[in-house]
Amino acid sequence: DQQVKQNSPSLSVQEGRISILNCDYTNSMFDYFLWYKKYPAEGPTFLISISSIKDKNEDGRFTVFLNKSAKHLSLHIVPSQPGDSAVYFCAASWGPYGSGNTGKLIFGQGTTLQVKP
Amino acid sequence: DADVTQTPRNRITKTGKRIMLECSQTKGHDRMYWYRQDPGLGLRLIYYSFDVKDINKGEISDGYSVSRQAQAKFSLSLESAIPNQTALYFCATSDLRDRDSKTQYFGPGTRLLVL
Numbered sequence: 001d002q003q004v005k006q007n008s009p010s011l012s013v014q015e016g017r018i019s020i021l022n023c024d025y026t027n028s029m030f031d032y033f034l035w036y037k038k039y040p041a042e043g044p045t046f047l048i049s050i051s052s053i054k055d056k057n058e059d060g061r062f063t064v065f066l067n068k069s070a071k072h073l074s075l076h077i078v079p080s081q082p083g084d085s086a087v088y089f090c091a092a093s094w095g096p097y098g099s100g101n102t103g104k105l106i107f108g109q110g111t112t113l114q115v116k117p
Numbered sequence: 118d119a120d121v122t123q124t125p126r127n128r129i130t131k132t133g134k135r136i137m138l139e140c141s142q143t144k145g146h147d148r149m150y151w152y153r154q155d156p157g158l159g160l161r162l163i164y165y166s167f168d169v170k171d172i173n174k175g176e177i178s179d180g181y182s183v184s185r186q187a188q189a190k191f192s193l194s195l196e197s198a199i200p201n202q203t204a205l206y207f208c209a210t211s212d213l214r215d216r217d218s219k220t221q222y223f224g225p226g227t228r229l230l231v232l
Contacts, residue, residue: 004159006159009157032219034219034220036223041225041226042225042226043121043207043209043223043224043225043226044160044207044223045223046220046221046222049219049220089159089160091160093219103148103150103165103167103211103213103219103221104162104165104175105160105162105219105221107152107159107160107161108159109157109158109159110159
């Protein structure tokens with residue numbers, strides 16, 4: 001049972017354009033969402049996150065949007081750069097600190113982004 | 118980021134062999150995790166530890182065991198390796214004191230091939 005889904009295995013965009021990566025989830029208890037970027041032969045690195053009390057969080061070229069009613073989040077990269085080419089994972093978590101679920105992340109399958117020069 | 122290190126980085130072993138993957142961190146974080154990554158499946162949690170005396174199973178713990186030797190060290194063992202344990206393994210850490218974030222910080226990974 002895949003609670004976090006990234007239905008697009010790959011995405012190709014031109015340099016300078018917008019990249020939009022999508023993620024859907026099924027568990028309404030999720031209250032915190034993260035995006036990670038992974039280059040080959042490296043571990044995932046944290047990119048940006050959003051709490052369920054917000055619907056948007058922005059950090060430079062990266063913006064994450066959360067639509068709780070649709071159980072959907074998206075990562076926008078504007079403008080896209082060749083160095084953004086990587087695998088992107090969305091992840092979800094739930095529960096306040098102190099609960100047994102705290103800290104556990106559920107990951108999507110990943111989307112490979114290719115930004116062409 | 119050398120704050121979380123994993124050894125070995127690559128390993129080839131045979132079916133039935135015992136193998137240990139090691140993780141060390143200098144972040145001072147209390148929480149540590151082991152994940153495996155398989156193509157098309159993302160990262161799945163194997164085990165996690167909230168402190169030295171606390172070990173918990175993740176969603177795919179069968180065939181694995183762990184040891185938290187110290188706050189900074191968390192080892193994953195495959196008691197009798199099988200080919201479907203061929204995967205990329207990641208260790209991660211997080212900080213209980215970081216109450217506004219559930220961010221985990223990952224090591225570089227260990228690529229394991231079981232023949």
